[in-house]
Amino acid sequence: MIESCTKRRMILAITFLGGLTLLVLVVESNWTSGNGRNHVAVVDKNSSNENNCWLHEEFEIVEACHPCTDFEITSKSVGVCVPTHFKETLSCKLSGKVVSRRCDKVTWLEERNFWLFEGLMFIVGVISTTFVFTRQRILDRRMLRRIQRQLASGV
Incomplete structure (x- = not known):
């Protein structure tokens, strides 16, 4: 078909x-994009309850999920950066504390990587298509010349 x-x-x-x-x-x-469920709800046993105020209080996201710096990851100065290498900053409404929690992924980073991949695949597809059409033209010309030679020789 x-x-x-x-x-x-x-x-x-x-x-x-x-x-x-x-x-x-x-x-x-x-x-x-706006569901806000990109955080990991696993609580570290080493952290105190005052750093987990977001579990039992209302909170406001001060900084969206973003990658931790290399220094924070290697020095382990920010404990939430070690498992996932991403963090988001929250402000708890009742206690007024500003804390960090780990999160799964950075949305804009994932979208950028996706579109880079799609763009690269589009470019590879265009180049491949160009090569296929060019090769087909070359083969068609060769066959046409061969047929013309056979007709000219009287076969």
């Missing part, structure tokens, strides 16, 4: 599927 499709139909189908994929990604990104 795919062999019977013309080049124009194939390009239209690929463009349609690519557009549909982008639409789904945009819609999913808008629905899932």
Whole structure:
């Protein structure tokens, strides 16, 4: 079935599927980006309850999830940076304390890496397609010359 499709139909189908994929990604990104569930709710046994005020108080996110510095990770000065290498800063409303908690991932970093990957795959696809079409033209010309030689020799 795919062999019977013309080049124009194939390009239209690929463009349609690519557009549909982008639409789904945009819609999913808008629905899932603001849920605030990117933190790990595991409490370290070594930390005191005053650093875990976010578990039993209302809190406000001062700084969104971001990567820890290399110094914080290697020196272990900030304990929440060791397991996941990401932290977010919170301000507890009742006690007024500003604490850090670990989080799974940085949303903007994950999105940037995804789009870099998609862009790279697009570029590789365009280059591959160009090579395939170029090689097909070369092979078609060779076959045409061979047929012309055979016809000229009278075979």
